[in-house]
Amino acid sequence: MPTVITASPTSGSGIEENGIVPKSERDTQHDRVLQMLDEAEAVCSTTFLAEYIPRAGARIWDLRQEGYVIETRRCRQHKHRTRQIEYRLLARPGQPRQTEMALT
Numbered sequence: 330m331p332t333v334i335t336a337s338p339t340s341g342s343g344i345e346e347n348g349i350v351p352k353s354e355r356d357t358q359h360d361r362v363l364q365m366l367d368e369a370e371a372v373c374s375t376t377f378l379a380e381y382i383p384r385a386g387a388r389i390w391d392l393r394q395e396g397y398v399i400e401t402r403r404c405r406q407h408k409h410r411t412r413q414i415e416y417r418l419l420a421r422p423g424q425p426r427q428t429e430m431a432l433t
């Protein structure tokens with residue numbers, strides 16, 4: 330009786346077994362930053378740090394280049410001893426900017 334090898338050979342196609350193409354760290358952080366902005370009213374820079382995204386500022390810049398409207402302002406969530414910035418997602422690409430959102 331011949332031995333049938335059921336293990337699939339490594340194809341070397343660059344695609345993982347689950348069909349997901351591995352993303353670069355930059356893309357992963359980009360998506361994570363966007364998700365966090367989407368879920369919260371505002372996201373503090375220290376919150377990004379806590380989520381291991383030290384380059385959040387660069388990712389915010391990338392998102393702005395893509396057409397996202399993101400406001401930066403002094404953090405109002407925490408009582409920092411130093412000046413910290415928080416980010417707010419105001420509008421997505423192709424979406425009219427909501428200028429009437431006065432939350433001051």
Ligand SMILES: [Zn+2]
Pocket residue numbers: 373374375404405406407408409413415
């Ligand atoms: Zn804060």
